[in-house]
Amino acid sequence: MFKSVREQLGKRSDMIVLVNGVETPAWDGETVASVLLRVPGAGRRSPVSGTPRLPYCQMGVCFECLAIVDGIASTQGCLVPVRPGMRIESQRGPREISR
Amino acid sequence: MDADVIVVGGAVVGAALAYGCAKQGQEVIVLDGHDQDMRAARANFGLVWVQGKGSNAPAYHQLSRQSADLWPGFLRELTETIGMQVDYSRPGGMIYCLSEAEYETREALNKRTHNYVPRNDTRMVDRRELERMMPAVGFGPEVVGASYCEADGHVNPLQLLAALQRGIVAAGGKMLFRNTVESIEPGPRGFTVKAALGTYAAPRVVVAAGLATPALTDPIGFKIPLRSERGQLLVTERLQPFLPYPGSGLRQTADGTVMIGATKEDATDRGVTVASATTLALRATRIIPALASAQLVRQWSGFRVMPPDGCPIYAESAAHPGLFAAACHSGVTLAAVHAAIVAPAMLEGRLSTDLAAFSNGRFDVQKCA
Numbered sequence: 184m185f186k187s188v189r190e191q192l193g194k195r196s197d198m199i200v201l202v203n204g205v206e207t208p209a210w211d212g213e214t215v216a217s218v219l220l221r222v223p224g225a226g227r228r229s230p231v232s233g234t235p236r237l238p239y240c241q242m243g244v245c246f247e248c249l250a251i252v253d254g255i256a257s258t259q260g261c262l263v264p265v266r267p268g269m270r271i272e273s274q275r276g277p278r279e280i281s282r
Numbered sequence: 283m284d285a286d287v288i289v290v291g292g293a294v295v296g297a298a299l300a301y302g303c304a305k306q307g308q309e310v311i312v313l314d315g316h317d318q319d320m321r322a323a324r325a326n327f328g329l330v331w332v333q334g335k336g337s338n339a340p341a342y343h344q345l346s347r348q349s350a351d352l353w354p355g356f357l358r359e360l361t362e363t364i365g366m367q368v369d370y371s372r373p374g375g376m377i378y379c380l381s382e383a384e385y386e387t388r389e390a391l392n393k394r395t396h397n398y399v400p401r402n403d404t405r406m407v408d409r410r411e412l413e414r415m416m417p418a419v420g421f422g423p424e425v426v427g428a429s430y431c432e433a434d435g436h437v438n439p440l441q442l443l444a445a446l447q448r449g450i451v452a453a454g455g456k457m458l459f460r461n462t463v464e465s466i467e468p469g470p471r472g473f474t475v476k477a478a479l480g481t482y483a484a485p486r487v488v489v490a491a492g493l494a495t496p497a498l499t500d501p502i503g504f505k506i507p508l509r510s511e512r513g514q515l516l517v518t519e520r521l522q523p524f525l526p527y528p529g530s531g532l533r534q535t536a537d538g539t540v541m542i543g544a545t546k547e548d549a550t551d552r553g554v555t556v557a558s559a560t561t562l563a564l565r566a567t568r569i570i571p572a573l574a575s576a577q578l579v580r581q582w583s584g585f586r587v588m589p590p591d592g593c594p595i596y597a598e599s600a601a602h603p604g605l606f607a608a609a610c611h612s613g614v615t616l617a618a619v620h621a622a623i624v625a626p627a628m629l630e631g632r633l634s635t636d637l638a639a640f641s642n643g644r645f646d647v648q649k650c651a
Binding site: 230231255256257276277278279280281282 | 418419420519520521522524537538570572573575576577
C-alpha cells in the first residue's frame with residue numbers, strides 16, 4: 184500500500200477522516216482517492232465485471248476511484264479534497280437508488 | 283448475377299430483411315454504408331413495444347403485436363445459430379401517467395385500440411397497484427398510475443444489430459461494410475447496383491437505407507416519402523436493478539443503466555441540447571424522484587425514419603418489379619416480422635396481397651378539394 188509523503192514520525196496529521204468507519208489520518212490538500220490508496224481493502228468493485236479496483240488516473244477520467252463520500256455514491260474521489268470528519272465508504276458495485 | 287438479393291442498408295431494418303431472405307435459402311449481399319453514417323439503429327431506445335403503436339392504424343398495430351409475439355422465438359433462433367447473448371426480456375411495459383388528465387387520455391386510447399385487437403392485454407393500473415408491482419421504486423407524488431401492456435418488452439438494440447449482421451453471415455449471406463450505394467439501375471434481367479467498392483447485379487434489390495432511401499429510389503421513379511425527426515436520449519450510470527418493467531421513455535437495461543428518452547424535434551443536425559436534457563430529466567425525476575441522485579453519463583441524438591402517416595412502408599416498384607423498399611420507425615419492434623413475414627412476402631410476390639396496407643401507393647390518393 185501507499186504511504187503519504189507528508190507523514191512524519193512524531194508529527195500529527197492535519198485531520199481525521201472515516202474510511203469504512205475507521206479513523207484514518209489525512210493531510211490538507213489531498214484527495215479522497217489518495218486516502219483510498221493508503222487504506223488496505225478500501226477499493227471499489229467494478230459494476231461490470233465485479234473485479235476489485237483502486238484509484239488510477241488521479242485526474243478525473245478513469246472513474247476507478249468512485250466511492251460513497253458523505254453518503255453520495257459514485258463520487259469521483261480524485262476530484263474531491265478531504266475535509267475533517269469526512270465519511271468515505273467503498274462502493275462495492277453499482278449505485279443503489281433509494282426509495 | 284452476384285446474388286439473388288441485394289439489400290441496400292445493413293442496419294436493423296435491412297439486416298432483419300437480409301437475414302429473413304438468407305434463411306429462405308437466397309444468396310444475399312448486404313451493402314452497408316460508412317461507420318459514421320446516421321443510423322437509427324444505433325441511437326435506439328430499445329423497446330419491443332405494442333401499446334399505443336398505430337392507435338389509429340389497425341394494420342400497423344396488428345403488425346407490431348404479431349412481431350412482439352414472434353420476438354422470443356425469432357431471437358432464440360438467431361442467437362442459437364451464432365452463439366451470442368442479446369439482452370431481451372418481456373415483462374410487459376408501462377406508460378406512466380402524471381395527472382388525472384393523462385390517465386384518462388391513455389385509458390381512452392387503450393379503449394379505442396381494444397376495438398380492433400383480438401386479445402385485450404393492456405390495462406390501466408392505479409398508483410396502488412403500480413407500487414405493488416414495483417416495490418423497490420419510490421414514485422413521485424404526481425404519478426397517478428400507468429397503462430400496462432403484457433405484450434411489451436425491451437432489448438439491447440446494439441446487440442440486436444450485431445446479432446442480425448452475424449446471423450446473415452451464418453446463413454450464408456455477405457455483409458459488405460463501408461460500401462455506400464450510389465445508384466440503382468434497372469436492366470432487362472435485373473438491377474445493377476453501383477457502390478463505393480464495386481458494382482453488383484441481382485434480380486432483386488431491397489432498399490432499406492433509412493432516411494437515405496428516397497435519394498436512391500426517387501431517381502428511378504419509385505417514390506418513398508420520408509421525413510426525419512430528431513430524438514434525444516439520456517443514460518445514467520449503472521445502478522442496482524430496481525426497475526423491473528420497461529417504460530415508454532424510462533427503462534433500466536440489463537447492464538443496470540437507466541435510459542431516459544426521447545424528445546421529438548424538427549432539427550436536422552445531430553447535436554444535443556441542454557434544453558432537451560432538462561426536459562427529459564425533469565419528466566424522469568417527476569416519475570422517480572430518486573433518479574435525481576444518479577449520474578448521467580451520456581446524451582445523444584438520433585433520427586427517426588418517419589413515413590408521412592407514421593406507419594411502415596413495404597413496397598415493390600410497379601415500373602421495375604423486383605425493386606423493393608422498406609422504411610419504418612419501429613425497426614427494433616418489427617425485426618421479427620421483417621425476418622419472418624416481410625422478407626418472404628417480397629421473395630414470393632405477396633407484398634401487394636399480404637401487406638397491402640403498407641404499400642407506398644397509399645400516399646398517391648388524389649387530394650379531395
